[in-house]
Structure formats: C-alpha cells, structure tokens
Amino acid sequence: MALVVPAVAGLIFAIGLGISGMTDPGKVIAFLDVAGAWDPSLAFVMAGAIGVHFVFARRALVRPVTLTGAPIALPTKLGIDGRLLLGSALFGVGWGAAGFCPGPALVSAVGGRGPTALVFLGAMLAGMLLVLRGLGTTRRGPWHGPC
C-alpha cells in the first residue's frame, strides 16, 4: 500500500507532463524565449498545477501529518543561500538551452523516439552524481534534497 500511492502519483505526473506540452522541448524553449515567437501557454501548466496544489497543500499543512497520521517530510532548510541561487541559476541555463527539465527528460527518454532525450538524461544523471558524490558529501536532514 505504501508503494501504491507513489506509483499512481508517478503515473499521473507523467500523463500530466505529456498532456501539458512540457515534454516538447521546442515548446519549452518557445515559452522561455520571450524575444522569439513567444508561446506563453506553458505558464498555464504552472497555473493549473499550483492552483490545485495550493488549495490542498494549505489544508494538509495545517497539521503536517498524512491522512494515515504519518509525518509529512518537508524540507528542513529554510534560508535562501548562495548554493540555492547558484544551483537554480545553473539549472535554468540548462533548461533554457535544451528545453528539458528532469521530469520531462525522464518521460521523453522512456516514451519518446530517438536518442536526444536519452543523451540529455545521461548527462543529467552524471551531473547529479557529480554533486551528490563530490560536493555534497554531507546529507542534510532526515529528508534528502528538494523538493
């Protein structure tokens, strides 16, 4: 049972990414490239996702336990630091350059044709390992990483 919810959530997440257009790197770049043939439609993905999650997260976090009474693992870091800003800046550059972010990269690597998404995924995993094995030797808190 503990694994059913994450599995179903993962499936819904992938379908959501596919329907929304997030798995189309050309569309992602057209969204970020405001000086080109700007396609703002992906802003509605954020609107839809945040619109739904904002309402439920607000209610859920009044008492931060799950419906079964287990604690909700929220990020333990609270301050805005250089590591957060530098990391997010680098992530954005990669996202805008190729049009893939981690979720869509995974979905496209598994479900798409052609090697591009697989190549991106390989490089992305290498980059993640570089930080996790190299720089990030200390793991922070009971719950790892992001968000």
Add this chain to the structure above:
Amino acid sequence: MTLSLPSIVGALLGGALIGISATLMLVFAGRIAGISGILGGVLVPRTGDVGWRVAFLGGLGVGALLLALVAPGTVSASSPSPLWLVVVAGLLVGVGTQLGSGCTSGHGVCGVSRLAPRSLAATAMFMATGAAAAFVTRHLLGLGS
C-alpha cells in the same frame, strides 16, 4: 506571439494532473513530488528511503509508455538544440538541481504552492536564467531553430 486555445486547455489540464499528483504524494505519502530530489535519493540511496522513490519513478515510466502508445506526439524526445548543447545542458541541469535542491516540480510547483521562500527565490532564478539562456542560444549564437 503564438497562443492557441487547445494548447492552453492542454496546459491547464496537464498542470492540474501534476497538481493532483503532488497532492497525492503530500497527503497520502507525506512526500514532496520533486523529480530531481526523488532521483537524487535513488542515485545515492539511503536505507529505508528508496522504495517510494522507485515506485514513483516506475509509475512515471509506465505513464511515459502509455503516452507513447496513446499519444506518441506528446513525447517527441528531440530538442531544437544541437547534440553538444544538449549534453552541456544535461550536465547543468543535473548539477544545478542537486546544488539548488530542486527543479520545476519541487520548487516550481510544490514549493511555490506552499509559498516557501526558498522555492519562490529558486523559481524566480531559474525562470530568469532559463529565459536568458533561450535568448542567448537562439538569438545571439543562432543555435537551434
């Protein structure tokens, strides 16, 4: 500017599904639906903290295969950028999301929904540098279409 009604409806619908997924994870599993964080915890696993991550990624993979079967046009898997840039971009996304503790899902959807200051700052940052990178690669360097 290009903006069509079907793409707005698709974006809203798909976004809502992502919001539902994130809500399921929060309310039933007590976890944040952040892809880069979930992946990071699989790459460097810790005892007792791997199963739910693998389950989520497995579900994501099944969803990807379903998309490929039912709506193959939604998973094009190509990028307008040349392959060398795709490699560089992949490295940057990998390094950046682990340094910055999150990506579009963890910070952009989950964190922003909780109005978490770290996620609001991260999202503002990656949207800005994403727009800058798109501008530089398309218009200054003339890469991609």
